[in-house]
């Protein structure tokens with residue numbers, strides 16, 4: 001069970017798809033794992049449950065971090081929680097695994113929200129404002145042989161993520177993929193997505209993916 005303060009992203013299909021991929025990784029007492037955009041800490045808790053010995057969780061939201069800390073303690077783990085913008089708080093460190101389920105929903109404009117629930121999903125017009133930064137920053141904090149597990153929607157353009165990570169010298173594969181019906185946020189933007197040609201008229205399902213990239 002995970003507690004959740006109001007406004008913190010409730011774990012959902014993307015969280016659990018990524019958590020299942022994470023559970024397939026070899027995690028041990030020496031594993032240094034970074035959970036970028038931790039929310040409730042669901043992925044940090046799963047990593048620690050699976051044996052990862054050194055788990056660090058980062059989020060920009062104080063509420064999310066408080067929630068993640070409480071959840072890690074409730075599950076008997078000591079997760080280090082750090083507030084900041086993506087990898088900024090750990091720029092001088094290296095990790096064996098970086099896991100991230102960032103905001104990736106295409107929005108009306110390119111101004112990111114600075115507060116409120118939408119900060120958990122809005123990611124600019126193409127939904128890539130955070131993804132593009134992660135594609136650059138995550139490889140910089142990965143140890144050689146380390147693995148990035150990154151969730152995104154097919155709406156964001158998987159090829160762009162793939163090529164950005166390859167440009168950083170990582171080798172990329174699709175670790176998991178599933179089609180799910182639009183939830184509340186995407187349903188409200190369906191006409192916008194149709195107008196932009198992101199979906200076919202009447203299409204109301206989204207492809208979720210987890211990319212696995214090895215350094």
Ligand SMILES: C[S@@+](CC[C@H](N)C(=O)[O-])C[C@H]1O[C@@H](n2cnc3c(N)ncnc32)[C@H](O)[C@@H]1O
Pocket residue numbers: 009010011012014015036037038039040041042043058059060061064084085086100101102103119120121130
């Ligand atoms: C889609 S939620 C994912 C939460 C959780 N990892 C999960 O899978 O359930 C994205 C999270 O990213 C956080 N976030 C948004 N912008 C961020 C940034 N620039 N740096 C770090 N975290 C950020 C939000 O506060 C939110 O908790």
